Amino acid sequence: MAWFGRKKSKIDKARESVAEETPSEDDALPTGPFDIEQVDDLEGYLDLGVLKIPIQPEMNIRIELDSATRAPLAVSVGLGDSVMQLQAYAAPKSAGIWKDLRAERVESAEAQNGEAIEQHGPFGSEVVMKLPVQTPAGSGIRPLRCVGIDGPRWFLQALFIGPAATDMKAAVPLEEALRGVVVDRGDEPLPPKRIIALTIPGQAQAEPSTPSFNMPSRGPEITEIR
Template identity: 40%
Template structure:
């Protein structure tokens, strides 16, 4: 794999992870309408229909389903397969010195991945999706359930003041996948959030990802630990005193970055 260089980043939403312009409200409304027409409508935010994230036969995969791991970068709970031009950023909680997520940047789009413990008998995506939607709506944004490649997902828009004083929206798509005793959350930002034609690169990151849940007993929604890879791409052991519990599903927290130069 490539070299890693450590860098600092300011506290800002993950929707700013890619250097793309915010979208004017009227333009974004039209693009979202087009996106909705291209996909089957999902249930209402508080619907009761089955909305578990879909894995199918194309992934993301559980560790037990992968025989050949030679093409993967092992980051602990999440393994990723590289692709041409992809850049990785490992997000770190400075206070706890804990890696809380990994973001893959592909062109003008990005996807943040985090893996969490989940119950053995049922998925958690429906509840988490509803909680994220309620939080965004309370903050003045919008949230809409759509059906995509990985099942029901959440298309969100967060209002911000543009440079000319007009309201602009930062779009993001929340994708959730329920696996065996784990849950993988992906937050898609940049052009791929609203343009299906631009989403293939980040969707490939999601569908080829591998989650290594481990055998330890963990409460539902506890963040599965990520680790820095060594020179061979194998995750380093966690240092004594590290706490694997992260902030509970906070999609907008960033820390310093470690960038893979490919």
């Protein structure tokens, strides 16, 4: 079920303007994720505090709560049968953290008797993992594709789940959503690699609970973050 229509923002208009001027140079198009300082129009976005999500037709949103603290640490964006889980991290001013985190993701996959490889994708270096899982039918393999974007004092991780983890065509709609995400790091001092909690609309962040707005009813879902 669709939420609400998204009008053209200044980001969209900027892309169209550049496309008209340089139609043969796709690399010149302004694509995100964006820092809040780059954006002055958030109409049509879902405001989750540190993350602003551009709403698309047929998109489903689910807030993911930490299994121990119940803090809202991730948001899952569902389109079709695929899900993209987004998490924002604090990062230092001097350098990004994706290089270190890539190595950690590979080590974590191998520690779970899974496989992981690094490859180049639309957003640069990424990690594709195959993790063993137990299903009602027995043992299985769960593919995951981990994309990272270093920003000014922030890092954004996008975890693709379902067909989008292995099928690049299936990933296109979610990748387009990722390019429109806006990150509002804020000024709070935080240690590098600290996940930045989301703000649930209409609820105090100090007392997170299950959101009352539209939740995904189809496709794979992640219910806890450990």
